Structure formats: structure tokens, C-alpha cells
Amino acid sequence: MSENQERKRSARERLQQERASQRAREKRRRTLIVAAAVVGVLGLAAVVGVIAANAGKNASKDGSDAGPLLAPAGVQGKDQLAIPVGASDAPATLTVWEDFRCPVCGQFENAFRDTLHELEKAGKLKVEYHLATIIDGNMGGSGSLRAANAAACAQDAGKFDAYHDVLYQNQPPEQEDAFGKNSRLIELAGKVEGLDTPAFRSCVEDGKHDAWVAKSNTAFVNGGFRGTPTLLLNGEPIFPNKGGEQISVANLKKWVEAANKGKKPGTRLPTPSPSSGAS
Numbered sequence: 001m002s003e004n005q006e007r008k009r010s011a012r013e014r015l016q017q018e019r020a021s022q023r024a025r026e027k028r029r030r031t032l033i034v035a036a037a038v039v040g041v042l043g044l045a046a047v048v049g050v051i052a053a054n055a056g057k058n059a060s061k062d063g064s065d066a067g068p069l070l071a072p073a074g075v076q077g078k079d080q081l082a083i084p085v086g087a088s089d090a091p092a093t094l095t096v097w098e099d100f101r102c103p104v105c106g107q108f109e110n111a112f113r114d115t116l117h118e119l120e121k122a123g124k125l126k127v128e129y130h131l132a133t134i135i136d137g138n139m140g141g142s143g144s145l146r147a148a149n150a151a152a153c154a155q156d157a158g159k160f161d162a163y164h165d166v167l168y169q170n171q172p173p174e175q176e177d178a179f180g181k182n183s184r185l186i187e188l189a190g191k192v193e194g195l196d197t198p199a200f201r202s203c204v205e206d207g208k209h210d211a212w213v214a215k216s217n218t219a220f221v222n223g224g225f226r227g228t229p230t231l232l233l234n235g236e237p238i239f240p241n242k243g244g245e246q247i248s249v250a251n252l253k254k255w256v257e258a259a260n261k262g263k264k265p266g267t268r269l270p271t272p273s274p275s276s277g278a279s
Helices: 003-043 045-056 103-121 134-139 143-156 160-169 182-189 198-206 210-222 249-260
Strands: 083-085 092-098 125-131 230-233
Touching: 083 143, 083 160, 092 103, 092 249, 103 125, 103 160, 103 249, 125 143, 125 210, 134 143, 134 210, 143 160, 143 182, 143 198, 143 210, 160 182, 182 198, 230 249
Parallel strands: 092 125
Antiparallel strands: 083 125, 092 230
């Protein structure tokens, strides 16, 4: 090979290496930006959440005006207020208290969604969702309640997880009560295969689970939580930090791995049972 050809090959190799390095640097930069944005936005809840929780106390606590208490299918935990997603025998349980109108909840869900699904599918994590309506009490309107009832209706159909994701992917600005319209919630159900049925529509329009949602919000208010989202891993608070470490995708995975150490992944998926009128 001539000296000229050798120089050309070396130049091409250097260019390829430099491009690879640039791609790696850009990937790291994007990862850091996303992580910083998530931590920064979620960190606001430590302050904003106090205001939201206090304002939420103005909302109805006993659900006495919401009709009979009908729990959605397959709910678990104390007072049947937890909607489970993932293997019931997963070694780690993430408890999530959230409000579908809460912008910080939306930031969390949209940033951590893929990670949560990955851990759920691997049998490493079960997520128990608890629904609150503090934004209705803070901003006025009924979008928190209406969306929570619709999500409970989706749970009856065995499609809570998919519909839950759709709601956060289409979350309106906090000050806009778009979720207060049942027609919008039914429209979004069309994005989940097989959910938009007469039974689902009737459940949404009738507010079938309104009293159950009100009871869940009462549990949130009485629980002394600072705001939404509230996140606990095996009962230990992890938001906005755990032992001084800020929540991030990498840290969440690390914490779950630590909780799973020496334990087998879960395999038993929850099977929804018919709704009951149990209080």
C-alpha cells in the first residue's frame, strides 16, 4: 500500500473515530439534560406539593355526594384503594399517589414510563397506583375526579395501564380543566384498543367510581403526604430523593436492583375480578 493510500486510510479512521466520539458525547449530553430536567421539575413538588395538598383539603372528603361506593375490579391493599400493575409477587413494590391533572405527575410518568414498564415486564417491580384529586380542590373544576373515575373504568376492562399512559401523554395544562369533560375522556379511550365500549362509556358518564375516587383522595389527605406525586419503594419514600440521592432513571433501577437482591422475579400477574360495592 502506498504512503498516500495509508494517509487517506488513517484520515478516514480518525474521522470515523471522531464522529463516534461526537455521537457518544451527544448521547451523554442528552441523557444529562433529561436527567437534570426530570430532577429539577420533580424537585419543585417538594414546595408546590405542600400548597397542593393543603388546597386539596378543600375537596370533598367523604364522597357522600358521589353515590354508592363501587370499587373497580382487581383493586388491592388497605381499603381496596390500590390499582396494581405488574406481577403480584414482584420483590419490589412502588407505591404511587398521583393526580391526573398534576403537571409534576405528568413529568414523572412521561420521563419514567419506559423504565417502569421494563421493570414490570421483567417481574422486578409491581406498581400500586393510588388516585388523588387535589388539583380540583386547588384550581377548581372536576378533571382530577373525572379522569380518575375513567381510569377506574378502564381498570374494570383490564386496560388501566394503557389508558393511564394515554391520559398522561395527553395531559392538558393544569389550569385547563379539559379532563372535566367526559367526552374528552371517552375520545382518548379510542387510543386504547378495545376500551371504547358501551360498558366503558356508561361507567364514565355515570361516574360509577366517583365515591371510590373520593375515598382514595380522603386517604391521601389524611395520610399526611406533601403532594403529588408521592413515591414509596417498599414503603420507603424515594421522591424527591432517597438517602440524599435524587431520583433519576438510573437511581430508580439501582434501588430496585438492591431491593431485589437474592430474590426471584415475580411471575403472577393480577387478574381483575368484577367490581363490588364494598366500602
